[in-house]
Amino acid sequence: MSLSVSIPLALGLNSAAQADEGMWMPSQLPDIAGQLKAAGFRGNARDLAELAKPPMNAVVKVGGASGAFVSKDGLVLTNHHVAFGVIQYNSKPDRDLIQDGYIAADRAAELPANPDYRVLVTTGFDRITDRILAGAAGKQGRAYFDAVDAATKAAVAECEREPGTRCSVANMYYGTDFYLVRQLELRDVRLVYAPPNAIGNYGGEVDNFVWPRHAGDFTLLRAYVGKDGKPADYSPDNVPYVPPAHLQVSTRNVKEGDFAMLAGYPGVTFRHRMASEFANQIDWQLPSRVALFQKMIDVIEGTAEKDETARVAYASQVRSLKNNLKRAQGELDGLRRSNATRVRREDETSMFAWLDRQPDAAATRADIAAAQAVLDAGVATRERDQLIGVIQSQTQLLRAAITVQRLANERTKPDAQRETGYQQRDEVLITGQLKQAQRRYAPQVEKALLTELLTQYQALPAAQHVPEFDAVFGTTPAQLKQKLDAMYAGTQLGTEANRLAAMQADRSALAASNDTLLQAAASLMPALLRLDDEAKASAGELLRLRPAYMRALIAYRQSQGRAVYPDANSTLRVSYGRISAMDPRDGVHYRPLTTVQGIVEKHTGEEPFDAPKPLLDAIAKGDFGTTAEPSLDTQTVDILTNLDTTGGNSGSPVLDAQGKLIALNFDSNWEAVSASWMFDPRFKRAIHVDMRYMRWLMAKVYPAPHLLKEMNLPAE
Amino acid sequence: MSLSVSIPLALGLNSAAQADEGMWMPSQLPDIAGQLKAAGFRGNARDLAELAKPPMNAVVKVGGASGAFVSKDGLVLTNHHVAFGVIQYNSKPDRDLIQDGYIAADRAAELPANPDYRVLVTTGFDRITDRILAGAAGKQGRAYFDAVDAATKAAVAECEREPGTRCSVANMYYGTDFYLVRQLELRDVRLVYAPPNAIGNYGGEVDNFVWPRHAGDFTLLRAYVGKDGKPADYSPDNVPYVPPAHLQVSTRNVKEGDFAMLAGYPGVTFRHRMASEFANQIDWQLPSRVALFQKMIDVIEGTAEKDETARVAYASQVRSLKNNLKRAQGELDGLRRSNATRVRREDETSMFAWLDRQPDAAATRADIAAAQAVLDAGVATRERDQLIGVIQSQTQLLRAAITVQRLANERTKPDAQRETGYQQRDEVLITGQLKQAQRRYAPQVEKALLTELLTQYQALPAAQHVPEFDAVFGTTPAQLKQKLDAMYAGTQLGTEANRLAAMQADRSALAASNDTLLQAAASLMPALLRLDDEAKASAGELLRLRPAYMRALIAYRQSQGRAVYPDANSTLRVSYGRISAMDPRDGVHYRPLTTVQGIVEKHTGEEPFDAPKPLLDAIAKGDFGTTAEPSLDTQTVDILTNLDTTGGNSGSPVLDAQGKLIALNFDSNWEAVSASWMFDPRFKRAIHVDMRYMRWLMAKVYPAPHLLKEMNLPAE
Structure with missing residues (x-):
């Protein structure tokens, strides 16, 4: 390894260029205390760094998003849309809490949330980089990936031995650092106050992403624990959780220009990706996604045009494609407006120029070049990978056949070693998917979609072809038509009972099946497993190599007097x-x-x-x-x-x-x-x-x- | 008559409530000099009052809109969209001035406008109220109307004896005052400089009515006259017109809050209409227009849905209905947002309260009550009048039959006494309409439209029924169907040649025709003439009675220290x-x-x-x-x-x-x-x-x- 820099960085400078950007780990805040103060913060930045102290210990994860304690008796403030499932769960035909809202007159009237609804209080955030990377030393590719994966799973399992605790390992700066996140898992959450939907969601989809906005998107919940103060399932005997701290709602006025600070759990960002990844995203990924989704929408709408049943079956998929298309287009427009490719490229070029003046640049440059080679290899098959991804995610029957085959494969392993998504606990979800296929499928539409996608695949250069796909779908339009016709004529998976039966079948039973789609999926399986393995090998290499890039970036920023926040990864951050x-x-x-x-x-x-x-x-x-x-x-x-x-x-x-x-x-x-x-x-x-x-x-x-x-x- | 007030009013006060509202006659500006100065005007208001002096004599009427001289050699600045016809007229397949714009390299390269394009320079604006009303004294209704009409025509004819002069009589304050407007009519206008359409009309229909806007909507023309300095038709020997004055384009910067002043020819406003007219407009006219136009669009689109030819034929009418509907809805939304009914009603109530404290209120009140009675009578038949209006304007064949019958009627009179619209000079336009019907007509659509409109008519209370309409179209849906079927089966007017032949036929020939639509039009004609006569009688009464209302309003405003501008009527105004x-x-x-x-x-x-x-x-x-x-x-x-x-x-x-x-x-x-x-x-x-x-x-x-x-x- 190369440049040694301390993370987080101790900096006293405040750079105007960087002002207000950043999703900071709380532990970084003392290091940017100067910036914070210059922006108007009047407290002590050191107080913000302690997860176990106010105010950070009042900030919680709620229903997959964020929230905060706002009273000493466990009142949690979050969005109406974050608590929507809870409101819906408590609504009945004669008590429409979505429409009417809800005010619990007293504690007894507070309504239990759906049992899987959680409030998570972060209680620990410890750097365990050495432990996670210990087994990976000297390894590469898939082996590096597996070593990190195994160490992560072990750390989580050990941490979760404590009852009522949920743990995870957060990867900071793309493999540079790893943190063990420990959270108290509160399982008894109740609805206390919700405004009517016409207030909480005023403007609905029309106003989504829109300013000026006029929604009162808030709801109050309360977390309960057992009489022993420990997390517990719902029970009428439970008592309100007493949080370690809570936030005080302000009674002062605010106006334009006032300082503001936010704490929560941002999901994922890509700000520190390499310049070539920006270029790939802007020049190819987003435009090609827009074009492909538009084509798919046209194919579905064109095929289903005269068939009311098919139109209804695909309405949800079309809506989802349109939303994703709109979002991709919005992202593309925004990145172009910001000249993102050029800005990132120039920044990276400056970084390399600076780096090359440092004494230990060569090793870093070598790692970065190796990472770039991995990325370039991905670019070389991006068209194929996009199409194969979409073929698996945007079909119903073919996806069902592949899922069933893969599940049978994974079931031959001990549960802990099965692929994520194919473990025992995932089977409920898979069953649901297989059932749902019924309402979202019409054979002529799926065939038309596959014809479009596979025709695009057939037109790719030979280097991007996959032998199993060529064998199953043919290499000419005529072969494709003949193969798809046969495949959909000879399958019984159109019937829900048959799909569910196939899910229960073991590998040998599936191998013996004469169902044409199951046979096709079986023929494709070696290719899919191989592609999956290649993807993990690439991921392992990037996990190994990206830290060189990140350290260079951090050191370069340090030379400019600027700190670097890690890209978002669902851990607690402050902006x-x-x-x-x-x-x-x-x-x-x-x-x-x-x-x-x-x-x-x-x-x-x-x-x-x-x-x-x-x-x-x-x-x-x-x-x-x-x-x-x-x-x-x-x-x-x-x-x-x-x-x-x-x-x-x-x-x-x-x-x-x-x-x-x-x-x-x-x-x-x-x-x-x-x-x-x-x-x-x-x-x-x-x-x-x-x-x-x-x-x-x-x-x-x-x-x-x-x-x-x-x-x-x-x-x- | 009642209150005597001088018009324009001599006022020194500046009321903030009124600030910036108003389309003032230039002659009023000295009276509001205080307001103007307070708003930031730095010149002498008296200079603005003189139509024959700068800057007002630099402001001209161009192609139906406004413009100004901007050089001593007759250069006229107006909008690209006002000069669009001129640009189009000079475009050829190999010289697309719409797309490319045009810059005349020298005078010789300036391109003659279409021969009917005019620049009008106002040279006189004289109050002739006494002359116009002399013959109307003591008369009422239709007789009052005819007397004013005759005096107006006589004044115009006398004025236009001067060659190169166009004259008109402007009715100010709804019959209170009349002005003879004298204009120099420049007939040789040439295109000098036009930006490309993509600049002049940047944003097109999408940006129409939109702010923020980014159009360079301007064009330069030049007016030419004969060598004698007098208006002349185009001739290569003509010379640039030397205007009495021109405006200097500013080279200083401007910013928010800067004073601005505009002169031009606003078409028509209704700001001083009575409160009941506001209520009728907002509560009935606009909503019913929106509903009726929507219904008509639905009927046309529904009927033409499967018939490509019919859809094309009615595309323009549907577009026009949609535009009008949108505009009506926009006007309605705006008036409701401004609480216009209530605001106008409260203002009028205050005016009446003030009026009733004046010594000579009774006579004024009597006139206003009589005017209100005329308006109320109009309201009593507004549904019928709207439907009959639409039946005549939104059909093709029925309209053609009615036009032909009416023209034959009018042709029995000397040309000068024929109705406006049916004089000899109007026959070119009528011929065009009759020809155009061909491309805008499908029998099933016209029948469906008439079925909708006449079904609505049949549902009206008896008091709104017209015997001739009942006879021609029946009084039940079954009768209506049978009558319309017969009417459209037995007409030859679907053929252009037959329509044009009918236009040439005299009254007796038309009477002898067995064409079912011509017969229907003949049967309706007495009703249409009677309704027309009634409308003119109402107009005459309002012309006689509204001045009482206007004088009361002006005097009331005077008591508040405010001046009153007349509603817009296409005469030169300043705001x-x-x-x-x-x-x-x-x-x-x-x-x-x-x-x-x-x-x-x-x-x-x-x-x-x-x-x-x-x-x-x-x-x-x-x-x-x-x-x-x-x-x-x-x-x-x-x-x-x-x-x-x-x-x-x-x-x-x-x-x-x-x-x-x-x-x-x-x-x-x-x-x-x-x-x-x-x-x-x-x-x-x-x-x-x-x-x-x-x-x-x-x-x-x-x-x-x-x-x-x-x-x-x-x-x-």
């Missing part, structure tokens, strides 16, 4: 910035605070703009009390900040300079879709519920004075 | 205000200056966002010289002001406080569609080309240094 307006396009300026006037303007009486009458009446009455924003002389609703977020940050608490809770994150703007690759300060914004709107709703519109009191908030 | 941002909805702020960056942002390469390469290159080069806005450090494109405009104001020059030309009006914003009834300062804006954009285009992108020099402008 900071300010309440920020935005200029989305020439001539248009977005103000960073919306008001109830916007609710009235958007109201049509029809979903998703069907504001409830009590809300409209309260707005008309204008009785906003202490929650009104004085400078606007009305009630605010949502807030725009430049905080650095991504998927998973839903429900993240937004704090002011004093650490008080001023807002609740719930979305980002359309222009920021590309932020998973590049943070462009002109366009990256996050959208939050103003806590003053929540307070007003809870005080004046759907009153819950007992909950305001519990949160130490005024009743009006 | 003033400032360069103004806008908040179209909660959270969104529109800046009042757009920049070339927006052209790049909107550019897709496809119409209407296909910015020409020379423009994109010049933007990328960033060489904006003296035309850049220093505060934005780039080139501006369009400007938003709060100037009071309506249709007809296209091409109006926008002047600064010193009377210099800073912009050229070309559109208004969508939120201002309702401004024809109510000026809401929150939403009424006008959209202009920044003269700096024109100067930059002419200096750097499509250079025309000789024209810049002619306009006394720097070459860069």
